[in-house]
Amino acid sequence: MTSSADILVDGFGRIRDVVQGVVTSLSPEDLAERVDPDANSIAWLVWHLTRVQDDHVADVADTDQIWLAEGWNVRFGLPFPRRATGYAHSSDDVGRVTGVSADLLWGYHDAVSTRTIEFVNRQTDSDLDRIVDKRWTPAVTLGVRLVSVLADDLQHAGQAAFIAGMLERRRRG
Template sequence: MSTPHLRTYAGHMNIRELLTDAASRPASAAEPVLDGLSDEAAHRMPADRGNTIAWLLWHAARQMDVQTVALSGGKSVWTSGGWAQRLGVDRGEDEFGFGDSPEDVAALHVDDVAALGAHLQACTDALTAYIGTLSEDDLGEVIDDSYDPPVTRGARIVSIIDDAAVHVGQAAYARGLVDGWRAAV
């Protein structure tokens, strides 16, 4: 079976190249989910309680942005790119949906559903730019010793990517529930 969406590399890949490739995949996976997505379907809660597609894609990007800023000390994409205004979402720079209730999810309305992909791509670009600045020693640095084992910068980056990938996958599943969409396989 062919998997054209997967990239293949001949020869040696360094860890930054691997992380950059992994970081790019959630934004790529969101493209077909957004293709032809109606405003109504984007904001429908599966079974009247599940996260909406709009919320899932917004959260995937926002958690990436907030956590990248925490690691890099840089500026948030949310603010520097004017994404609150572009998406029509009245949420602060540090808000990314963690702990949102079903009512909070239902209240999040995106004015431009198609722009969710561009927002996720902008956050991905910021993360991959940050990854490009890191050495292998930087990736191995412990940044949070409140966990056992302590969390390294590299492990946190993997967690950011994993969170985005999971939420984009949930958005694809939710699309199937709300409008019968199926991913081409």
Template sequence: MWTALVPDLFTRTHESWHDHLGGLPPGMLLARPGPEANPVGWIAWHALRVQDDHLADLVSGTQVWHQGWADRFSLPYDRDAIGYGQSTEEVGHFQADSALLLGYADAVHARTLEIVAQLGDDDPERIVDERWDPPVTLGVRLVSVVNDVTQHVGQVGYALGILATH
């Protein structure tokens, strides 16, 4: 049952990326709704990096990012960066267009569906991260990623609304 719900959750957020970012000019992707706010494109990149990183880790797999996408983006970040802890200045070095972001989104989504399809009924209880107390289960990690991505999709929609009124 849960294995049917998780792909639907990720598919809905994936569709939202296309709704929000499809055809946006680079200026809109890089605009900040406030002086210290993160740009729309960076927020999307960060959320996709988190999804890619965290889901690949569930199956000890390779991130989509490391299959050519890091080179395509050519960002001045550490190759394993996912956006956590970046300063406003570092965020300001982000560059991408909507086609590149959505290409990465499509690749991450396809890989996400492959990973979820590998999971069985007992997998939600499997411990995937013992650095926490209590240790994190696969089910908790999936919920965490879905929650994170959903919040970031909402932030992008909200930021675009603010930017459209200015």
């Protein structure tokens, strides 16, 4: 690896690999299952991590969110405001993410991941120092924003993988 962008691309590729490995073998019922009444489901976790990545990368790249521009919001048909990302969702909100197929989750994630990686690949080390959010002290740079998304997404992808492992153990008895 020769640049900071290369490291970020590797990280976003790892999220993509985990998401694909988790969702592709599960039914909509498995994806919506909650290990206790207030737990997040795999469907909600993957939808949320992808929505956050889409929202944040679209913002720093000054592009439209794929969720809206490509009609994923219509395809998912979730009962949330169009721009919802899952931030501050209640347990009841999590329970509303049902009937979502692996193909739908993977398709949306793949589209967002592809655009994220294309965007990050165009960044130089000096680009990563660009201020993208002045509401914080210190102000947030592009590099910090991307690392924040990467860290949050890896946590949620790991949570989804853990739940998938629990479901598999239950099946084996």
